[in-house]
Amino acid sequence: MSSKFLYVTYIRTTPEKLWDALTKPEFTRAYWFGITLESEWKKAASWKMMIPDGRVGDSGEIIEIERPKKLVLSWRNEFRSEMREEGYSRCTFTLEPEGDTDKLTILHQIDRDGSKLIEAVSGGWPKILASLKSMLETGKPLDEIHTWARVG
Numbered sequence: 001m002s003s004k005f006l007y008v009t010y011i012r013t014t015p016e017k018l019w020d021a022l023t024k025p026e027f028t029r030a031y032w033f034g035i036t037l038e039s040e041w042k043k044a045a046s047w048k049m050m051i052p053d054g055r056v057g058d059s060g061e062i063i064e065i066e067r068p069k070k071l072v073l074s075w076r077n078e079f080r081s082e083m084r085e086e087g088y089s090r091c092t093f094t095l096e097p098e099g100d101t102d103k104l105t106i107l108h109q110i111d112r113d114g115s116k117l118i119e120a121v122s123g124g125w126p127k128i129l130a131s132l133k134s135m136l137e138t139g140k141p142l143d144e145i146h147t148w149a150r151v152g
Helices: 015-023 025-031 116-138
Strands: 003-011 036-039 046-050 056-066 070-077 089-098 101-110
Touching: 003 116, 015 025, 015 089, 015 101, 015 116, 025 036, 025 116, 101 116
Parallel strands: none
Antiparallel strands: 003 101, 036 046, 046 056, 056 070, 070 089, 089 101
């Protein structure tokens, strides 16, 4: 069995701007608790999420990449032992233009019932994606999730 989190949102932006917001540190830092993602952004490359205090928050490998349409990552939490022990999950980002908006679908899943990681991302992704949407549509991310310290 498995655990999964699925989220769909529509953002008034272009696929290219949304892709940049998902992958470039100058954007992620603004709307995603101050974190940055580091990678070469090519298939089989490693990636890591850097927390502002210098720790690696999550890491993995790029399984599939098709700019600006699809990104599939293996994903493991690195800072909470109970989640790290679950091993790698899979996170798929799908970007589809629809009129003057871009449909962003995130599917985060792991082959484990009752996953603590999926429970955690189920609370985190909606806040992060709301902040991303706000930033792309208004130029300002949500203040409530601006810094990592507020994550706990």
